[in-house]
Amino acid sequence: xxxxxxxxxxxxxxxxxxxxxxxxxxxxxxxxxxxxxxxxxxxxxxxxxxxxxxxxxxxxxxxxxxxxxxxxxxxxxxxxxxxxxxxxxxxxxxxxxxxxxxxxxxxxxxxxxxxxxxxxxxxxxxxxxxxxxxxxxxxxxxxxxxxxxxxxxxxxxxxxxxxxxxxxxxxxxxxxxxxxxxxxxxxxxxxxxxxxxxxxxxxxxxxxxxxxxxxxxxxxxxxxxxxxxxxxxxxxxxxxxxxxxxxxxxxxxxxxxxxxxxxxxxxxxxxxxxxxxxxxxxxxxxxxxxxxxxxxxxxxxxxxxxxxxxxxxxxxxxxxxxxxxxxxxxxxxxxxxxxxxxxxxxxxxxxxxxxxxxxxx
Numbered sequence: 471x472x473x474x475x476x477x478x479x480x481x482x483x484x485x486x487x488x489x490x491x492x493x494x495x496x497x498x499x500x501x502x503x504x505x506x507x508x509x510x511x512x513x514x515x516x517x518x519x520x521x522x523x524x525x526x527x528x529x530x531x532x533x534x535x536x537x538x539x540x541x542x543x544x545x546x547x548x549x550x551x552x553x554x555x556x557x558x559x560x561x562x563x564x565x566x567x568x569x570x571x572x573x574x575x576x577x578x579x580x581x582x583x584x585x586x587x588x589x590x591x592x593x594x595x596x597x598x599x600x601x602x603x604x605x606x607x608x609x610x611x612x613x614x615x616x617x618x619x620x621x622x623x624x625x626x627x628x629x630x631x632x633x634x635x636x637x638x639x640x641x642x643x644x645x646x647x648x649x650x651x652x653x654x655x656x657x658x659x660x661x662x663x664x665x666x667x668x669x670x671x672x673x674x675x676x677x678x679x680x681x682x683x684x685x686x687x688x689x690x691x692x693x694x695x696x697x698x699x700x701x702x703x704x705x706x707x708x709x710x711x712x713x714x715x716x717x718x719x720x721x722x723x724x725x726x727x728x729x730x731x732x733x734x735x736x737x738x739x740x741x742x743x744x745x746x747x748x749x750x751x752x753x754x755x756x757x758x759x760x761x762x763x764x765x766x767x768x769x770x771x772x773x774x775x776x777x778x779x780x781x782x783x784x785x786x787x788x789x790x791x792x793x794x795x796x797x798x799x800x801x802x803x804x805x806x807x808x809x810x811x812x813x814x815x816x817x818x819x820x821x822x823x824x825x826x827x828x829x830x831x
Contacts (some may be wrong), residue, residue: 481789510791517783519826535560539821542801557587572658576618604650665703670694691733699735760802795822
């Protein structure tokens with residue numbers, strides 16, 4: 471979203487967007503048992519898919535380390551663009567062409583290439599665009615240009631960093647680890663999940679329009695717990711298409727929690743029990759959720775496609791498409807080319823990669 475968007479400092483809680491009573495939406499009662507798909511096809515209704523590309527579609531450098539995949543995708547959804555970006559430890563940043571027909575490695579700084587980048591985000595200023603990657607092992611957040619040039623490295627908070635929450639300040643003062651799992655940008659702020667640590671708060675940082683200055687901001691929210699607006703593991707963060715909600719994939723609780731930009735909890739979309747939701751992405755009124763596990767552990771992990779908070783299709787890459795490594799899905803996104811949807815997915819432990827093409831009736 472453009473950087474010129476302005477609003478009150480998110481640390482100020484006297485905004486007019488006052489907390490409201492939380493609501494719970496059940497995505498779909500029968501989503502754990504979707505209708506059978508025809509051979510070689512996965513999904514239901516208007517959102518059925520077949521396999522288009524497998525791992526050998528990637529550059530050789532990426533294929534060589536693909537089993538270590540533990541990240542996610544960023545899609546450039548600007549008009550006339552469409553490239554997709556992700557990273558693999560030991561290889562670096564990979565770019566998938568807008569038509570999905572080709573892939574290439576980007577020159578990646580060693581500090582990023584030799585560590586795991588747990589997800590990927592993209593944002594745009596008036597005259598430049600940037601990628602942002604959470605380094606969960608390096609305890610840093612990296613911002614690059616679209617060609618992979620490193621612009622900024624945000625280091626872990628220290629005991630001197632002052633957040634607007636005593637629990638968070640004490641955590642870092644006591645030497646707690648900073649483990650970023652995802653980053654999304656809204657206005658002038660990064661929202662950073664930390665679900666791989668006992669902290670499990672969403673932290674924020676200010677970002678200037680050239681991305682050369684990124685500094686910790688005082689707003690934090692969430693935290694490890696079972697209450698409304700708390701997380702079992704706050705794994706992924708995505709900004710809603712209308713730029714009004716910060717949405718968090720709470721993996722062990724099989725839910726998507728939604729907050730205002732000020733960190734006020736709003737509501738939750740509950741996925742089928744046992745679905746370990748890793749992240750969520752949005753495009754053209756749809757949402758997609760890749761899951762590390764599903765309700766039936768014998769069938770591999772699902773990818774859910776939602777419309778109006780209801781599951782309209784359940785994709786099962788392992789069971790339906792014969793992709794054995796897709797027992798666990800770490801991230802899934804989608805893009806539209808012409809009148810067809812395409813799903814890009816990444817498996818975990820072992821890592822794998824696939825692109826699915828919508829089947830038109």
